[in-house]
Amino acid sequence: MCNGTYVTYGTVVAIDYKSGWWYKSCKHCFHALKESENSIHCVTCDTFPNSHVPRFSINLRVADELDTASFILYDKEASKYLGVSASNMSLFHVNKNEYPQELNTSVDKNFIFKISVKMEDINAFQPCIIVVLKLCADNSIISKFLDKHKIYNKNLVHENSELITILSDSTETPKITNS
Ligand SMILES: [Zn+2]
Secondary structure, eight states, X not given: OOSEEEEEEEEEEEEEOTTOSEEEEXXXXXXXXXXXXXXXXXXXXXXXXXXXXXXXXXXXXXXXXXXXXXXXXXXXXXXXXXXXXXXXXXXXXXXXXXXXXXXXXXXTOEEEEEEEEEEOOTTSSSXXXXXXXXXXXXXXXXXXXXXXXXTTSOOEEEOOXXXXXXXXXXXXXXXXXXX
C-alpha cells in the first residue's frame, strides 16, 4: 500500500483507548496543543492560549477478511457519527483514561471508510498512519459499493469518483448537536 487516498470496507472490531479518545486542541487552528508545566502552547499559531477545545481522536481497530489495521477517527467524522461534540462528551468524562460507552456504538458495525494512508515508520508494527476522511454506515451505499467492486476477497480499491460523490452527498446533513 502506498501513500494516497483509498476507499475500503471493513468492520470496527474494537476501540483502542490506550492513547485516549480526545485531545486538547487550539480554538483557532484545531491542532493539538503542547502542554508544559504551567502553560499550553499552539505551535501552529505560536500562541499560549489559556483554554482549549476538546476534540475527538479515536483509534479504531478495523478488520476486513484478511487483516486488521488501526484507523484514526478525528473530530469531524467522529462527532458527525456520534451526534455529539467531544466537548459535550468530555464534560462527563474528565479523566482521559475513562471513556464514554457511546463510543462503543461503532463496534461490530460495518462501514465504508474513505481513508488517507501515509507511510511513517517503516519499522513500526503498522508502518503507516491511516486517517479516516469519511465514515459511511448507510446500508444502501454499502451494498452498492460491495456489488460494484464484487468485494469478497478484494478489500481495497483505489479512490472511485462515483462512490466519492455518493459519500459526499450522504454527508450533507451532519447530525452535530450543539448546545
Ligand atoms: Zn492554533
